[in-house]
Amino acid sequence: MSSAPSGLAGYDITLGLENDSVATITNATIAEEFGLSLVNISEDNTSMTVRLRGLDFDENIEEGATNISLADVEIEGMATGETALEIQDVTRVDDDSGDSLDLDTTDSGQITVEEAETPTLTIGDATVEEGSTTNADVSMSSAPNGLAGYDITFGLENDSVATITNATIPDEFSYSSVNISEDNTTMTVRLRALDLQENIEEGATNISLADVEVEGVSAGETALEVQDITRVDDDSGDPIDVNTDSGQITVEAADGPGDGNATPNLGIRLDREHVTAGDETAASVVLSEAPEGVAGFNMTLGVDGEEVTIVATSVGDSFDLAVTDTDADAAMIRGLDFNQNVQAGAENVTLATAYVRGAEGADGTAEISITDVNVLESDEAETINATTSNATLEVHNVEPIAYNQLPIDADADGLYEDIDGNGEVNRNDAQIFFREFNSDAIQGYDEYDFNQDGKLSYSDIIALRNYM
Structure with missing residues (x-):
């Protein structure tokens, strides 16, 4: 009124x-x-x-x-x-x-x-190599009146491209059954599930029904599709009318070791992509493949930026003779493989490793790169023509929070979960984080934004606890 x-x-x-x-x-x-x-x-x-x-x-x-x-x-x-x-x-x-x-x-x-939207049962696309497996997710767009359960059969359009090897049903369904069968024409998987606890409530959206595991057989494409819907019921016991959307399974040819088809890459691989000031990590020089082995190399590594310095270098274990010359911002490294330890067809060959340290007071990024390749030679005395790729290392200037130990980024994601720096992430870290939450060592540092919402709040303490 x-x-x-x-x-x-x-x-x-x-x-x-x-x-x-x-x-x-x-x-x-x-x-x-x-x-x-x-x-x-x-x-x-x-x-x-x-x-x-x-x-x-x-x-x-x-x-x-x-x-x-x-x-x-x-x-x-x-x-x-x-x-x-x-x-x-x-x-x-x-x-x-x-x-x-x-x-x-x-x-x-x-x-x-308005006309009610018909829920859609969607099978996700997936790509897999020959001989490997991957999962195609099965989901339902909405359940206006909840979802009591389902009984659905899926099949591959072309079994010569891929096969169904397994399927898993989410824990929301208290009862589930997976049956894989193959007749003279096709392979199918029948999935049945019941939500006895009514976890999937009225109005739920983007509901995960299952993950179907497929194995690549030969290069090509095949559809993974719904072949039969025995029933899909809501919480009132009424059938749910659903549309279906098939998934496309793409199988790629597997690269054989040392097949020489791909151009080798000489790249930098970091053990950790984030370090604190004063902390160290390893930057390895890795050759993706060596179709004709590696006889030896002579190259220079460089660091672009004052946030990081090179403190030591070493040559890969496969090389019998090594010479290194290391400065803070560059390192010359040479190695010879007298005993042909790196054989034809070898992959992911570590040629050398530079150990780099975050500079005191640094807070930024540094580019670690291969600045010069004087020699990279195969066992056939041929030059290995390889592309090169760099790596970016982030340095964070965090402070000790407890026991005068620097926090540690436990999984190299830029977040410092190991608050007390003892090498373990456990309940003690969450307690210290809570106790010292308002301290200068925590406030203002994005490294403790564990739920990644752009601010520091008690929700980050909960996110740290959930990480454990």
Whole structure:
């Protein structure tokens, strides 16, 4: 009600729908300001109505009140279309003096019922190499009335490209069954699941139903599709009509070791991509493949940026003769493989390793690169033409929080989960994080934003606990 110049003692109003075939009235709640309330829903041969009565015993709605909430009327859509929800009768609306209020009741509400979206059962695309396995996820876009369970059979369009090897059903389903079978024409997997605990509630979206494991057989493409839907039921036991969207399984040819088809890459691989100031990590020079082995090499590594210095170098274990010359920002490294330890077809060959340290007070990034390759020769005395790739190391200037130990980035993700720096992430780290949360050693450091929401809050303590 727009206003109550003399307060509002109570009301007795009947509302009705213009067209009950489009929607029905299922419930109503009277605003809590009214100490006494009654709701009566009735239906005759022509229409459905709801009678609403409310009394304001405590005079919560005072003289001059505006925009007064009287009730919420719950509507259920029945069929696509529109209908008016209108005031059919005003028995009384009294102010605090007991006088009847004269109301303008011409402002009806328009109820629009849209066509319900049909849930879609989607199989995700997946790519896998020959001889390897991968998972294709199966999900349902929505469950307007919950999901009690399902019984669905999936199959591959072309079993010569890939095969189904396994399937897993999420823990939300208390009971599950997986049956893989193969007849003369196709391989299928039948998945059955029941949500006995009603974990998948009314209105749930993006519901994971299963992961189907497929193995690549030969290079090509095949569809993973729904072959049969025995049933998909909601929490009321009614069947859910679903659309289906097949997934595309792409199988790529596996690269044989040393097949020489790909151009070798000479790259930098970091043990950790993040270090604290004063902390060290290893930067290894790795040759992706050596079709004709490696006889020897002569190269220079460099560091671009003052955040990192080179403190030591070594040559890979496969090389019998090594010479290194190390400065803070560059290292010359040579190695010879007299005994042909690196044989033809070898992959991921570590030629050398530089040990780099975050500079004191540094807070930034440094590029570690192969600045010069004088010699990179195969066992056939041929030059190995390789591309090169660099690596970026981030240095964080964090401070000790407890026991005068620097925190440690436990998994090289830029977040310092090991708060006390003892090499383990456990309950003690969460306790220290909580105790010292407001300290200068924590506040202002993104390295402790464990839930990655752009700010430091107690939610980060919970995120650290969940990480353990």
